[in-house]
Amino acid sequence: MSVPVPRQRNASVSENSAAAAPAGGAPDAPASSGLSDGDLTLLVIEDDPTGTFTVPELTETAGGTATRVRIRTARNLTEAERLLTDDVHCVLLDLALPTGSGSGSGGQDGDDGLGPLRRVLRIASRQAVLALTTSADAPRAAEAVRLGAQDHLFRDELDGRLLSRTVRYAVERKRADTAQMKLAESRLRAEENSRLERGLLPTPLLEGTDLRFAARYRPGRSRALLGGDFYDTVRTPDGTVHAMIGDVCGHGPDEAALGVELRIAWRALTFAGLCGDELLSTLQRVLEHERESEEIFATLCTVDIAPDGRRAGVCLAGHPAPLLIRGDRATQLLPYQSGSPALGLLPRARWPRRQVELGGAWSLMMYTDGLIEGRTGPGEKERLGQEGLQRMVTRQLSAGLEGEALLESAVARVRKLNGGELTDDMAVLLLSRG
Structure with a gap:
């Protein structure tokens, strides 16, 4: 027609x-x-x-x-x-x-x-x-x-x-x-990715302990919820509280996925009874099997706190040392164990466990280098560093801040000193007693 x-x-x-x-x-x-x-x-x-x-x-x-x-x-x-x-x-x-x-x-x-x-x-x-x-x-x-x-x-x-x-x-x-x-469709994918990433973030398992827990996490990737930084905290049946924080080199989705694998492996190995050098050696084998290339490595800090809460064992694998805050508000960077490389760098490396006395009332701040690599002021070239973080936290403690408020203030202050948003992934957690 x-x-x-x-x-x-x-x-x-x-x-x-x-x-x-x-x-x-x-x-x-x-x-x-x-x-x-x-x-x-x-x-x-x-x-x-x-x-x-x-x-x-x-x-x-x-x-x-x-x-x-x-x-x-x-x-x-x-x-x-x-x-x-x-x-x-x-x-x-x-x-x-x-x-x-x-x-x-x-x-x-x-x-x-x-x-x-x-x-x-x-x-x-x-x-x-x-x-x-x-x-x-x-x-x-x-x-x-x-x-x-x-x-x-x-x-x-x-x-x-x-x-x-x-x-x-x-x-x-x-x-x-x-x-x-x-x-x-893009919004649905973004929502699904967000739900997936939120599901991959850790849920602390601290039931039965009097320790208080707070954490802040900020990925460096735009519009992402998950970065290469990772952390976790669990309490094993013997009453020991185990905490760890780590950082996979790089900022992409592959690094974020590897960070999740290492965190889940750490939790499983911890519940299986591994600790210290034995645990980190096993995690290194996991990293070597799962990484995309031999150039990928990860730094890690693990802490196991005795059931009485007065002592802790610390292992560092190329990671910044935790900041210990005493009950009298004095701050101390725990000694960095020299000769402890990041995971994935040396095939037969060892990570000695160092004993630390915590005392009756304390807070332990664990963080990734994203928190300390920001600038000391807008337009400045100098990095904040561990000592700069220690001084900043000491001032915030003098202002009466603690717990969630201390972490919120620390992150906000670091961003302000940097003159804007941090480009690296950042994770920081705070365990407190007394």
């Missing part, structure tokens, strides 16, 4: 699918087409092989730019699928097309006469789709839009300018719908 569109002067370029299409591909655009990037290609699916379908060139469009519509015609859905290439912007389907006209549906699309439309919507998922029918068939036209067509046109009301305008609007609506769908 041909579609009568009034011919006007300066008609747009038209293609006849039967004559212009080379074997196995879409028709080549004539050299004289003069189509610009703003012009559109319309695939018309109608069943009259002798019919012609032309669209007059618009002389006035949005922004004052003329838009022309190039036409491809197909007699059935099989031919339409061959002509439906990426440069097609819109498909106009005559709803009078016979249901069995190359649809391959075998009657599976129902008997409402919209089987060809359903087929087109499946194969033209990236293109706008318009339905063509008569005004006497308005209910089916409305159903076509409900099924997914961008709009419908009535054959007995159609003229060239209306068709050109409808094609342009349909293409814009399809683009807007596609952008909105991609945005929604």
Whole structure:
């Protein structure tokens, strides 16, 4: 059935699918087409092989730019699928097309006469789709839009300018719908990633102890919840509280995943009874098997606090030493054990466990180097360092801060001194007694 569109002067370029299409591909655009990037290609699916379908060139469009519509015609859905290439912007389907006209549906699309439309919507998922029918068939036209067509046109009301305008609007609506769908998918992926990353962050297991726990964690990656830094705290059945904090070199998702693997391995090994050098040696084997390259290493600090809370064993693997805060608010950097390399650097390294007296009332601050590598002031080149952190915490203790408030103030102060957000991952935890 041909579609009568009034011919006007300066008609747009038209293609006849039967004559212009080379074997196995879409028709080549004539050299004289003069189509610009703003012009559109319309695939018309109608069943009259002798019919012609032309669209007059618009002389006035949005922004004052003329838009022309190039036409491809197909007699059935099989031919339409061959002509439906990426440069097609819109498909106009005559709803009078016979249901069995190359649809391959075998009657599976129902008997409402919209089987060809359903087929087109499946194969033209990236293109706008318009339905063509008569005004006497308005209910089916409305159903076509409900099924997914961008709009419908009535054959007995159609003229060239209306068709050109409808094609342009349909293409814009399809683009807007596609952008909105991609945005929604992006938001869903972000929400799923956030839930996953939150699930990978540790839940301290300290039931049965009088120790207080606080932590702050900030990944360096933009829009991420998880970085290469990791920490954990658990209490084993004998009453010992074990804490650790570590840092995988690098800031990407691979480093974050490796940090999670090391944390989970540490928790499992700790509950299995490993401690000190034996535990770190096993973690090094885990790192060597799981890392992407031999260049990857991780620093680590582990602390095991005796059931009475007065003593602790400390192991350092290339990691900054914890800050011990006594009950009288005096601060002390625990001695750094020399000759204790990061995990993954030396194949037969050893990590001696050092005994530390804590006393009756104390706080132990464990942190990654992201907390101490910020600047000492906006525009300054000097790093804060461990001694700078010790001085800063001493001042905050003098102001009466402790626990959560102390950590919050410390992180805020470090950011302020740095003149903005820290670029490295950062983790800091505080265990307190008394």
